[in-house]
Amino acid sequence: MAGAMRYILPNITELIMLASDDDILGQAEAWANAGKGVALATVIETWGSAPRPVGSHLAIAEDGHFLGSVSGGCVEGDVVTEAMDCISDGKPRVLEFGVADETAWRAGLSCGGRIRVYVERIG
């Protein structure tokens, strides 16, 4: 998992529409079974208007593939970056995103809500 990330952001809204939780956790398992490093991000708390409900998943493979969503596409890029670190060090982490966090995080939620996301490694 060295070097640049190869995920493609423009397709994310399409992915959000298509992937049910079923596919996401199934895909995470399939990636892990194929020997890939995998992380799972889960929305654990929301405040205000948040685009995805608590329990929504985003699965990320070390090769840059991902499926699912934790927001309307606003913070997935940062979650994927953190997930890569998580796959490397194995440490779970809790990420927080909101409009107030623009200085701390590259991304914010344009809707004005705030979310907390738990990221853990599978395996």
Next chain:
Amino acid sequence: MRRELLAELNAARRERRAAVLVSSLDGQVQRLVTPDTLAGDPLAEQIDAALRAGKSTLVEHEGTSFFLTVQVPPVRLVVIGAVHISQALAPMARLAGFDMVIVDPRTAFATPERFPDVQVIAEWPETVLPPMKIDRYTAICCFTHDPKIDDPALEQALRADCFSVGALGSRKTHGKRVERLQAKGFGEADIARIRAPIGLDIGAITPTEIAVSVLGEIILSLRKKPLRAQVAQ
């Protein structure tokens, strides 16, 4: 998360079994809890509440934060009778997010032309319900008025602990139905679970209005009260 745990969670979903993944946010604890293993769990109360609500949630226990990933099967609606009410109910059930199937052995009724957007099975309930594995996340509505078709479906729905069991028919018709079910060995508690006449009393007259009252009753059973089978546990 251990890969075996993810595999178990996925298997539970494929097999329409409820399960809750308990994860402490410090990464120290992670386990899968099912309705069968709920009783001995230190978070039993919170897990039970989350299962009833059907929603994942964050809880605190003795100073530690735990996330409960709740997985309940999608709610199915099995309608016995490819009748006019079923035609009105099909699009409403779809809008409400239910997975609806219609079963009616009368091939003149159960045609794809009459039901373009919903699965229709032209078979007897006793043949088709067992392989469908109806369960506590399934609602059954009997609309045929014909005991040969409705009764076997009701019997299976009661045995499978379906969360909502209803049958169309007057009180007199239901009285006779109760006698038949009693003769088959069903007790008072079982029979009391049948909503008959089916549907909330909103004064419904047309098939569409009756479909609204039926859908309202199913949602009431699903959301307002804990699922019956879970209370019993």
